[in-house]
Amino acid sequence: MFYFRLYIxxxxxxxxxxxxxRLNIQQRxxxxxxxxxxGSFENLVSKALSVAxxxxxxxxxxxxxxxxxxxxxxPDRDPLGRALIDVFGLFLNVLIALEILENITAYLxxxxxxxxxxxxxxxxxxxxxxxxxxxxxTKGLELIGLAIAVIALSISYWIVRRLNNKxx
Numbered sequence: 160m161f162y163f164r165l166y167i168x169x170x171x172x173x174x175x176x177x178x179x180x181r182l183n184i185q186q187r188x189x190x191x192x193x194x195x196x197x198g199s200f201e202n203l204v205s206k207a208l209s210v211a212x213x214x215x216x217x218x219x220x221x222x223x224x225x226x227x228x229x230x231x232x233x234p235d236r237d238p239l240g241r242a243l244i245d246v247f248g249l250f251l252n253v254l255i256a257l258e259i260l261e262n263i264t265a266y267l268x269x270x271x272x273x274x275x276x277x278x279x280x281x282x283x284x285x286x287x288x289x290x291x292x293x294x295x296x297t298k299g300l301e302l303i304g305l306a307i308a309v310i311a312l313s314i315s316y317w318i319v320r321r322l323n324n325k326x327x
Contacts (some may be wrong), residue, residue: 182226198270205267212260219256223249243292251287258283275323285309 186192226249230242258280265273284307292305 194228201270202267205263209260209267211264212256212263216253216256216260217219219249219253223253248287248291251290255280255287275316275319278312278319282309282312282316285312 163259223246227246230246258276262273262276262280263316265276280297285305
């Protein structure tokens with residue numbers, strides 16, 4: 160009889176524990192709690208991306224320094240030619256990475272993706288592409304595509320900027 164009562168008590172405790180677990184899970188998946196959980200996940204991912212972007216920036220800066228030393232130390236027949244354009248491209252890579260880090264930082268601060276920063280980053284990326292573009296190997300259709308991208312991004316930036324100025 161004693162063992163039977165002990166067995167019933169253990170079962171009752173386990174059932175109570177499972178009931179509490181079920182209630183806890185139900186509470187976690189209510190809208191407010193679930194949204195809070197999603198917000199925590201977004202923050203965690205944003206912080207991980209920030210750390211990764213810092214690593215990318217450090218590697219890119221190292222690469223710029225290395226390439227710059229190599230280009231300066233080796234005599235070149237055309238010092239203002241392709242080598243300079245390559246170095247400009249690397250500098251712009253760092254600038255784009257910094258802008259992406261700024262996008263992530265702004266998101267962490269305000270929990271809003273700032274369209275103006277995204278459009279500026281895209282403009283810098285397209286400008287980088289145009290700067291390092293080898294016009295001898297580029298087809299006309301690619302140039303038209305880049306021109307359309309620049310025009311579309313410029314119009315987007317103008318619209319976003321006007322909307323931001325009206326809000327402020």
